[in-house]
Amino acid sequence: MLNPIATIGDAQTLAQAIVNTIPEPFVVLDGQLRVLMASRSFYETFKVDPEQIRGSLLYALGDGQWDIPALRLLLETIIPERAAMDGFEVEHDFPNVGPRTMLLNARQVVYDDSSESTILLAFTDITTRRTIEREKEELLKQTEELLRQKQILFQEMQHRVANSLQIIASILLLKARAVTSEETRHHLQDAHQRVMSVAAVQQHLHATDGIDRIEVGSYLSKLCGSLASSMIGDSRPIAIKVVADEGEIESSEAVSVGLIVTELLINAIKYAFPIDKAGAQVVVTYGIEGADWKLTVADNGVGRRTDQAVPTTGGLGTAVVKALAEQLGARIDVVSGDAGMNISITRAPSAPNVALAN
Incomplete structure (x- = not known):
């Protein structure tokens, strides 16, 4: 060839x-x-x-x-x-x-x-490639700066909310002390306590510094500890215990869970022990199973009574818990007897409609 x-x-x-x-x-x-x-x-x-x-x-x-x-x-x-x-x-x-x-x-x-x-x-x-890379880098810097500014604004907003709640709570307390009507005083004190409960939730969320997910056990322990200190102190022998599985929840969900726990804990401290009882305690339990969870607030007090204001009369506390549970897509179950009261909030795909009795 x-x-x-x-x-x-x-x-x-x-x-x-x-x-x-x-x-x-x-x-x-x-x-x-x-x-x-x-x-x-x-x-x-x-x-x-x-x-x-x-x-x-x-x-x-x-x-x-x-x-x-x-x-x-x-x-x-x-x-x-x-x-x-x-x-x-x-x-x-x-x-x-x-x-x-x-x-x-x-x-x-x-x-x-x-x-x-x-x-x-x-x-x-590679001019176009480098231009795109530089644009992405600049966009990333701008995004990081916007996030930094957002975080500063978020912290400032939290600070102002906390101050506003404290001012409102102080005004309510002053009014409660000034009025002569016992019924009005009771309503003002009740409103004061609920404002303080919102402030407690806000305070503990503020400590997370804007984190999207919150470790639930630590969050509930700090929240319940704060409520116990403000409502019980050394004057009443009521123990508050928190038992929670390891896990995290969204910060937005933590707000609702925290308010539910606060409301139920306030009710238990107010109504479960009309007289001092040895071994009195309220146990807050949070169990996690996959995407589902169950929150329980149980006391060993007197149980539901006919003269109890919450939850049988469907008062403000009942409405708050119902609304928050519905928002979370959860059901409410109440078991009450001589051994005390057990209120559980369960979120599961098969959960029926909210069932908190009035």
């Missing part, structure tokens, strides 16, 4: 054809960094005339505008030492093209029967 490449001219023709098939700009340099040949893509990308650059020093192209320090470093220092280099990034305002970011791949070719060598140099334009 005859070899179709019979002469040097034929080999050069084939080599030029191969170079022209390369889609990225490509140039072949001799040992003195003069252009031997270049691809059609090179001419089109950099808008140069083939007749004007062939045999020219690479640095002299574009009236010396290709004399790029990074390119000199690659061709005169790195390639002689390593013979090859991939992904060498160069940013330059190329003549007739404008600012571009190029990745250069270079190979030095050394011949067995000659002291001469050539360098193959390929260009990949």
